[in-house]
Amino acid sequence: MTLHGRFRETVQARAQRDARFRRALLTEAVNELLAGDLGAGKALLRDYINATLGFEQLGADIGRPAKSLQRMLGPSGNPTAGNLIAILKALQDYEDVTITVRLSRDAA
Numbered sequence: 001m002t003l004h005g006r007f008r009e010t011v012q013a014r015a016q017r018d019a020r021f022r023r024a025l026l027t028e029a030v031n032e033l034l035a036g037d038l039g040a041g042k043a044l045l046r047d048y049i050n051a052t053l054g055f056e057q058l059g060a061d062i063g064r065p066a067k068s069l070q071r072m073l074g075p076s077g078n079p080t081a082g083n084l085i086a087i088l089k090a091l092q093d094y095e096d097v098t099i100t101v102r103l104s105r106d107a108a
Contacts, residue, residue: 008047008051011025011047022051023095029044046074049073058090062087062089
């Protein structure tokens, strides 16, 4: 098994037993998206989705094909703002949390 496969299994196992870890993974994904790092944000969202509800269930929840969601969150995918919002709304509902944004000044 590749290192990536073992990493994915480790993340999934931890997410299934540790709600704080799951929420931290989702938080970090959103933070990366808001910081402008689409690649890192998409990768973290993929990890979170794979470790929790899965792409099939997410697709059913938001009315999009699972394969389409996998492509848009893949390395060369380019999800629209509407798709990202739908995904994040479904993940909030799944996790029973509300994502909020807090503005702060950068310490320079």
